[in-house]
Amino acid sequence: AKTYKVAVLPGDGIGPEVMAEALKVLDVIEKKFDVKFARTFANVGGAGIDLEGKALPQTTIDICKASDAILFGSVGGPKWESLPPDEQPERGALLPLRKIFGLYANLRPAIIFPALTGASSLKEEVIAGGFNILVVRELTGGIYFSQPKGIDGEGDARVGVDTMRYSVPEIERIAHVGFKAAQKRDKKLCSIDKANVLSTSVLWREVVTRVGKQYPDVQLSHMYVDNGAMQLVRWPKQFDVLLCENMFGDILSDEAAMLTGSLGMLPSASLAEGTFGMYEPSGGSAPDIAGQGIANPIAQILSTSMMLRYSFAMNDAADAIDTAVEKTLNQGYRTGDIFQNKAGEKKVNTVEIGAAIIANL
Amino acid sequence: AKTYKVAVLPGDGIGPEVMAEALKVLDVIEKKFDVKFARTFANVGGAGIDLEGKALPQTTIDICKASDAILFGSVGGPKWESLPPDEQPERGALLPLRKIFGLYANLRPAIIFPALTGASSLKEEVIAGGFNILVVRELTGGIYFSQPKGIDGEGDARVGVDTMRYSVPEIERIAHVGFKAAQKRDKKLCSIDKANVLSTSVLWREVVTRVGKQYPDVQLSHMYVDNGAMQLVRWPKQFDVLLCENMFGDILSDEAAMLTGSLGMLPSASLAEGTFGMYEPSGGSAPDIAGQGIANPIAQILSTSMMLRYSFAMNDAADAIDTAVEKTLNQGYRTGDIFQNKAGEKKVNTVEIGAAIIANL
Ligand SMILES: CC(C)[C@H](C(=O)O)[C@@H](O)C(=O)O
Numbered sequence: 001a002k003t004y005k006v007a008v009l010p011g012d013g014i015g016p017e018v019m020a021e022a023l024k025v026l027d028v029i030e031k032k033f034d035v036k037f038a039r040t041f042a043n044v045g046g047a048g049i050d051l052e053g054k055a056l057p058q059t060t061i062d063i064c065k066a067s068d069a070i071l072f073g074s075v076g077g078p079k080w081e082s083l084p085p086d087e088q089p090e091r092g093a094l095l096p097l098r099k100i101f102g103l104y105a106n107l108r109p110a111i112i113f114p115a116l117t118g119a120s121s122l123k124e125e126v127i128a129g130g131f132n133i134l135v136v137r138e139l140t141g142g143i144y145f146s147q148p149k150g151i152d153g154e155g156d157a158r159v160g161v162d163t164m165r166y167s168v169p170e171i172e173r174i175a176h177v178g179f180k181a182a183q184k185r186d187k188k189l190c191s192i193d194k195a196n197v198l199s200t201s202v203l204w205r206e207v208v209t210r211v212g213k214q215y216p217d218v219q220l221s222h223m224y225v226d227n228g229a230m231q232l233v234r235w236p237k238q239f240d241v242l243l244c245e246n247m248f249g250d251i252l253s254d255e256a257a258m259l260t261g262s263l264g265m266l267p268s269a270s271l272a273e274g275t276f277g278m279y280e281p282s283g284g285s286a287p288d289i290a291g292q293g294i295a296n297p298i299a300q301i302l303s304t305s306m307m308l309r310y311s312f313a314m315n316d317a318a319d320a321i322d323t324a325v326e327k328t329l330n331q332g333y334r335t336g337d338i339f340q341n342k343a344g345e346k347k348v349n350t351v352e353i354g355a356a357i358i359a360n361l
Numbered sequence: 362a363k364t365y366k367v368a369v370l371p372g373d374g375i376g377p378e379v380m381a382e383a384l385k386v387l388d389v390i391e392k393k394f395d396v397k398f399a400r401t402f403a404n405v406g407g408a409g410i411d412l413e414g415k416a417l418p419q420t421t422i423d424i425c426k427a428s429d430a431i432l433f434g435s436v437g438g439p440k441w442e443s444l445p446p447d448e449q450p451e452r453g454a455l456l457p458l459r460k461i462f463g464l465y466a467n468l469r470p471a472i473i474f475p476a477l478t479g480a481s482s483l484k485e486e487v488i489a490g491g492f493n494i495l496v497v498r499e500l501t502g503g504i505y506f507s508q509p510k511g512i513d514g515e516g517d518a519r520v521g522v523d524t525m526r527y528s529v530p531e532i533e534r535i536a537h538v539g540f541k542a543a544q545k546r547d548k549k550l551c552s553i554d555k556a557n558v559l560s561t562s563v564l565w566r567e568v569v570t571r572v573g574k575q576y577p578d579v580q581l582s583h584m585y586v587d588n589g590a591m592q593l594v595r596w597p598k599q600f601d602v603l604l605c606e607n608m609f610g611d612i613l614s615d616e617a618a619m620l621t622g623s624l625g626m627l628p629s630a631s632l633a634e635g636t637f638g639m640y641e642p643s644g645g646s647a648p649d650i651a652g653q654g655i656a657n658p659i660a661q662i663l664s665t666s667m668m669l670r671y672s673f674a675m676n677d678a679a680d681a682i683d684t685a686v687e688k689t690l691n692q693g694y695r696t697g698d699i700f701q702n703k704a705g706e707k708k709v710n711t712v713e714i715g716a717a718i719i720a721n722l
Pocket residue numbers: 090091094095250557558587
């Protein structure tokens with residue numbers, strides 16, 4: 001059997017609990033698809049700080065380097081909130097991981113599952129039939145990583161500076177990811193920018209338009225980010241793939257995720273060139289419900305499915321997981337976060353919904 | 362009678378139609394409050410391009426300089442969309458106006474009028490009782506105006522650069538505007554930043570916190586912009602004043618405005634130090650309905666009310682206008698954009714709703 005090496009980084013809060021269910025799903029996939037997932041656990045986030053003194057310890061980096069993919073839980077919590085921003089679990093782990101491993105392409109689906117339309121804060125008539133948006137976010141450039149960045153001067157003469165920079169190749173490669181994704185979906189790509197104000201956006205729009213010529217089957221449009229934030233609220237169904245630079249993607253992907261009403265359901269992938277990738281739930285570590293065994297593991301399980309699809313080219317196995325999750329929802333299984341007290345719903349805990357998904361696999 | 366000089370810039374699309382109604386309201390205020398508004402008309406936006414070759418002609422700048430306030434309509438339309446970004450009506454008029462007149466404080470209310478809750482795309486239960494958010498946006502700094510900005514290099518070696526820069530005094534003065542506004546409202550200020558990634562935000566958070574000490578009656582909180590975009594959708598009622606740097610304010614104010622469902626209702630003010638200000642509707646020039654006499658003039662009329670309040674300290678007159686608008690809505694008058702075909706609603710055109718408001722004044 002083929003063996004894939006997976007670095008498992010459960011992290012903080014509900015991370016370890018939901019990761020446990022995802023790993024059980026991997027066990028089943030091993031048996032069904034004649035494959036091995038060699039798993040190495042490593043500390044990250046608050047767990048990294050507490051046990052090894054850093055949100056991203058060197059041992060963790062080494063383990064990730066020796067792996068074919070990273071399965072990430074979630075990080076952060078009140079315990080570490082008073083640390084300087086650089087050292088905090090989220091920023092201190094995620095930004096270096098993205099940079100070290102060149103994870104330039106962030107895929108963030110925002111999907112309303114038909115069984116869960118009631119969870120959205122949008123009106124029934126706005127989301128009837130659900131929606132399915134894929135935010136493709138550039139993840140290693142722009143204002144997150146460009147220099148100069150810092151605070152200069154003393155006292156009240158201090159000035160803060162951040163730099164947003166994009167080169168043509170940086171825009172090209174993320175545009176290709178966006179167009180390829182659109183080709184496999186509804187063949188519509190809306191590129192988000194602020195070309196009426198930002199020079200990076202003028203270049204972005206030009207390069208995306210040029211790359212788009214290679215994908216004549218994909219319908220390309222451009223939208224200013226402020227309008228994008230409005231249109232998501234007004235009529236999310238108009239969108240298929242949203243292509244965004246790093247900061248705009250951060251904001252719009254979170255807005256789109258919240259519009260689904262089910263943060264606990266949404267996976268994400270952060271991909272490097274080649275097949276390496278990191279896979280993590282879109283929601284946070286939910287410290288308020290950690291340790292109670294009631295967290296929703298579906299986002300973690302669907303992140304695992306994305307890992308199989310993007311890093312290991314195991315589309316059949318990924319489809320099987322996605323189908324099992326959907327079936328489980330249709331059977332009425334609900335963790336507390338998605339329980340709406342409707343007829344046919346069964347309120348279950350983390351392990352129970354995991355078991356239901358596995359039974360459906 | 363005291364005389365105030367007002368530069369009237371109707372602009373494009375529905376701008377001139379809705380401006381006509383706002384000026385009729387000013388006529389009534391003149392009579393009721395023993396005051397004169399000396400109005401000088403000037404071209405701006407597409408009208409400026411067509412008639413004087415520029416979105417912001419020098420004559421228009423001169424007229425504004427000789428005035429106590431600017432009453433702005435709206436600019437833009439398909440006719441000018443293929444111009445280079447710098448020359449387009451919106452960018453080419455608004456950004457220089459903000460810079461030349463030092464309009465650093467942008468106030469953007471996002472209000473659901475009780476009579477119009479149905480217009481929001483949010484569920485009834487999320488917005489029951491309406492909400493009332495004031496976005497206070499820094500308008501002359503940050504990534505909009507800082508240097509370096511531009512595209513360097515040739516061909517595929519080109520690199521786009523934008524710079525986000527904030528000094529301590531720039532943050533201080535907008536923070537004071539935010540806290541003062543909160544004092545007159547529900548005494549809650551949420552400062553939006555991205556202090557886990559941006560150096561400007563680290564400085565922003567520190568300075569806002571320090572300024573906040575001078576306003577012990579205002580409850581200060583801090584929120585990352587991505588979370589802000591989510592929380593607006595999830596539970597807008599949690600917010601009173603949102604304090605934002607330029608770009609974040611652009612995005613979140615538009616999101617908040619769309620959540621009300623009634624863009625045609627929302628005014629805005631852009632204030633300089635002292636009493637000078639520019640007042641304009643939040644919505645656009647709506648070229649699709651321009652010239653039909655059916656546009657909603659309420660945002661323009663409420664912008665006029667903001668002018669009286671902030672530039673001329675005529676709070677009683679401003680209150681009178683606001684009350685007349687609310688009364689008109691409660692009487693059921695609706696232009697097409699806010700008509701919901703409910704019992705008690707009367708569908709009217711621009712002039713008719715203007716007349717109803719004036720009758721209520
Ligand atoms: C924690 C933070 C640095 C990060 C980001 O801004 O990218 C997070 O918000 C995300 O979207 O993954």
